[in-house]
Amino acid sequence: NVAHGLAWSFYLGYLRLVLPRLENSIVAFRASHQAGCFQGRSSRKLLILIPLNANIAHKLEDEDDNIRFYDNLPNSEIDRAGVRGRVYKHSVYNIFDENGKGHQCVAEYATPLLTLYNMSQESSAGFGEPERRQQVLLFYRTLRDILEQSLECRNRYRLILLNDDHEEDPHFLSKAILRHLQQQE
Amino acid sequence: NVAHGLAWSFYLGYLRLVLPRLENSIVAFRASHQAGCFQGRSSRKLLILIPLNANIAHKLEDEDDNIRFYDNLPNSEIDRAGVRGRVYKHSVYNIFDENGKGHQCVAEYATPLLTLYNMSQESSAGFGEPERRQQVLLFYRTLRDILEQSLECRNRYRLILLNDDHEEDPHFLSKAILRHLQQQE
Numbered sequence A, B: 001n002v003a004h005g006l007a008w009s010f011y012l013g014y015l016r017l018v019l020p021r022l023e024n025s026i027v028a029f030r031a032s033h034q035a036g037c038f039q040g041r042s043s044r045k046l047l048i049l050i051p052l053n054a055n056i057a058h059k060l061e062d063e064d065d066n067i068r069f070y071d072n073l074p075n076s077e078i079d080r081a082g083v084r085g086r087v088y089k090h091s092v093y094n095i096f097d098e099n100g101k102g103h104q105c106v107a108e109y110a111t112p113l114l115t116l117y118n119m120s121q122e123s124s125a126g127f128g129e130p131e132r133r134q135q136v137l138l139f140y141r142t143l144r145d146i147l148e149q150s151l152e153c154r155n156r157y158r159l160i161l162l163n164d165d166h167e168e169d170p171h172f173l174s175k176a177i178l179r180h181l182q183q184q185e
């Protein structure tokens, strides 16, 4: 089951490395950026976006004009499998609510979903569009269970499962993120 | 089958992005580094190291003192799944032969093997050490078949399968790489 392996890979090869460093990254970021960022309803967790249709954009701001790229967190450089100083980074976004107030968060799509999407388009990869939604759900559940057992990653992330039947709403994504930011007060 | 998905992920999420840019990267590198690098028996292909025991080092020079880190190729920055300007880079190594002559190459381990190794150590991941070797072979064969069909990646890589029964030889890795460099003359 492809999704099972991708969830483990995402944890073992990425989240387990970057989540323990996230808090320090945000502290360094606040020190070098405008006063007031990452306050109030902002989140210091990595928001991991999981759209059920695996339809991943490369730029969040292209999906919703209430989302604006703010800046990147400082890079982490880690020697990995022969690549010296491989760079790991996250992007900070300003999410605007209906009152025009901005809330900072560190957000990104779950990259392995790109693999699921692309595999479903390649006939030789062995699975097609009908199986893809099932695989996304399996990815989500496997990842959720792994992260719940992980001491290093505890409280440093939120998985945001995005149902795609609201896609005609041009502010669907910002509202989904704001709902999650609100929930953690 | 975990290895099948990891091979597709490695191709779709990495090799398909970076291999078409490799030649230009090496040209830029030669322009800013010592005359004579990447000449002769050196290779302009990405050497992808696949040890059968999935035992991956993070620094090649730790494995064999005839291997020395030279420098990194220039970074590529690509917007990916909400991470703006995600960095992709490769490391250049000097591989010394028995005559003390150095040959430059761009080499790295196939990072997904780290996932296979780590999964075999986690009891909840669902497979153990006995299955791991089989999974490495499946990864190698799947990747080889995908790359052979890929127009974008043609002639820009070499897969180097490393048998682990020569590991008492302290120069096993440099000799294995040199054999492959020699073969392409």
Ligand SMILES: Nc1nc(=O)c2ncn([C@@H]3O[C@@H]4COP(=O)(O)O[C@H]5[C@@H](O)[C@H](n6cnc7c(N)ncnc76)O[C@@H]5COP(=O)(O)O[C@@H]3[C@@H]4O)c2[nH]1
Pocket (backbone or CB within 6 Å): A006, A009, A010, A011, A012, A013, A014, A015, A083, A086, A087, A088, A089, A108, A111, A112, A114, A115, B009, B010, B013, B014, B015, B081, B083, B086, B087, B088, B089, B110, B111, B112, B114, B115
């Ligand atoms: N958002 C995000 N930012 C990152 O820096 C990052 N690095 C990894 N990942 C995701 O975590 C998982 C484990 O990564 P691993 O390195 O074992 O496999 C990687 C690795 O073998 C190779 N690869 C990708 N980017 C690089 C890179 N920059 N250098 C070397 N290898 C790379 O191709 C595989 C698939 O990559 P992605 O499909 O981008 O998603 C990966 C994967 O799902 C990332 N996800």
